[in-house]
Amino acid sequence: MKILFDYIAKLIAKNSELSYEKVLSNLEAPSNNLADIALPCFKFAKELHTSPVSIASNIASNITDKNLEKVENVNGYLNFTFKPAFLSDTLLKNSLFTENEIANFAGMKGKTALIEHTSINPNASPHIGRARNALIADSLVRVFKFLGWKTDVHYYVNDAGKQIAMLAYATKDKKTVTFSELLQIYIDINEKAKSDPSIEPEVFAYLNRFEKNDPKTVAEFERIVSTCLNGQKAIFNKLNIFWDKFDYESQYIHEHKTDAILDKLKGNPQLFEAEDGRLVLDQHGEDIGIENPMLVLTRADHTSLYCLRDICYSIDKANAHTDRNILVLGEDQKVYFQQISAALKLLGYKAPEIVHYSFVLLPDGKMSTRNGTVVLLEDFMKEATDRVNDILANRNGQKDDEKAQKIAYGAIKYSILKCSPEKNVLFDWNSAFNFTGDSSVFVQYNYARIQSILRKANIKTENANFSLLSTPNEVTLIKELSRFYDVVMSVYNSLNPSLLVNYTSSLTAKFSQFYSSESILNCENEKLKIARLALIEKVGIVIKNALHLLGIETLDSI
RNA sequence: GCACCCAUAGCUCAAUAGGAUAGAGCAACACCCUUCUAAGGUGAAGGUUGGGGGUUCGAGUCUCUCUGGGUGCACCA
DSSP states (O other): OHHHHHHHHHHHHHHSSSOHHHHHHHOBOOSSSSOSEEEEOGGGHHHHTSOHHHHHHHHHHHOOOTTEEEEEEETTEEEEEEOHHHHHHHHHHHSOOSHHHHHHHHTOTTOEEEEEOOOOOTTSOOBHHHHHHHHHHHHHHHHHHHTTOEEEEEEEEOTTSHHHHHHHHHTTTOSOOOHHHHHHHHHHHHHHHHHOTTHHHHHHHHHHHHHTTOHHHHHHHHHHHHHHHHHHHHHHHHTTOOOSEEEETHHHHHTTTTHHHHHHHTTOTTEEEOTTSOEEEEOTTSSOSSSSOEEEOBOTTOOBOHHHHHHHHHHHHHTTOOSEEEEEEEGGGHHHHHHHHHHHHHTTOOOOEEEEEOOEEBTTBOOBTTTTBOOBHHHHHHHHHHHHHHHHHHHHSSOOHHHHHHHHHHHHHHHHHTSOTTSOEEOOTTTTTOOSSSSHHHHHHHHHHHHHHHHHHOOOOTTOOGGGOOSHHHHHHHHHHTTHHHHHHHHHHHTOTHHHHHHHHHHHHHHHHHHHHSOSTTOSSHHHHHHHHHHHHHHHHHHHHHHHHTTOOOOSOO
């Protein structure tokens, strides 16, 4: 579409007193079908001392162009409609569709991004709320890679916390521990600790021995953490989500890395020692949304607390000196992150760019790992796969695990990524398995239709004449197709993958409408047939790329 | 109590850095498979964009306020 904006801006600049730059920055591509491109003239009214309507109609009457079908004033909007043949040909020849084209054009090749995400506590199987973190971040990683970036994806493993101590304590007499039983063990020990006051001190004794690097305790912690982390990784890997590096919180304890930070803060007026010896950062005056912003860095004995280790970790990440440093974090950590950011600023480091997301809610309220009111990601994955497999058996006469997984996992990702990150997502088992309408299945299904047609046609499309594509359905589809690059860039700029879901959905709907109203293979005109085949080939490429950026796979047949 | 986020059709969500007639899907209604995959398409129906004020030529979008939901508020991670 950029190329047409440029075309119109030049045309207007030549035929009016408005400058090219001013026009270009005010042009719009209306989503209604009143015009292909429009210039709202309201802003120019003061400067030109004329009404928007007369500005638009004056310019309209000045312009004649062989590629335009219509130039008109509609209530102060200067509306341009291109001849369909020109529009189709120009857009299909000049828009960017492939990874190569887009990465080359974007001009960001070789830039580096460190992205940390998920980083959930290694205490249980992840629930679908946590999955939101991984899905959003993974899509961003894919977008950065697509644009030519080198990404370094990190996972911060909180392997030194009270919850690990609890699990270590609860499993101390067990010979083996499996991933699947951890959640129940965690729920049980939390329940038990409520009524048995002797447990808590024992747990803290565990934690204390761990921090003192007692080999036996460290091994017990490690057993829990590795069991859990491996289980979590396996689930995410099934969803094609991977990390480059796992950073362990315990290194900051065992290697005393936090000491350097305390040294650096020594003498700083914001740092003070409380009566009992704790080291505290007074953050009054910083832009932090709580009444009494204090960040407690250490215990009374000056051993580090989580936030100090987190600051240390953030500095390690900052010292990687990547072009961008991004962190995906739940909304529950907003204030905490503000505090960490302020502390980093004080120490002379830049905080990561942050992407917050809201929680997934169940129809009866919130999820809670401790109470066991959660929907586990792996349960959701399994149930969805089974249901899709049943449908496949019904349609095709046989089950197909590989297809079922691609479809089911796609549906999960699509439904979670569809919502804007700042909004709560409502998860409902009753409507989670709707595979019709606005879902990834609809997109995958139409992709399969395209591939089926291309297989049957088996014709080379290189010499296609795009100017033959002029029906309203074709033009609408082509306009939508040409937006792909802009959408990828919006996701890059806003760090919001839901835009890509909307686009994919809308592109597919437009293809589907074209498909049902125009014949492709049975098209009587051979040249038109080739042009249409070339068009759907490009639609297929964009759908495949768009889904790929969401972490969703395509199928050549369903 | 204070701070931040959210509120759009019966339900789940859109609305391209304020722009024209607020769009999809689900559910409910009427149609369309001798035709490229019907997990599809077409039509009709569904809205005082939570309430009230303000800014603007123009507000779902910005602002103030009220209501309701989410999240958080020093020695947890």
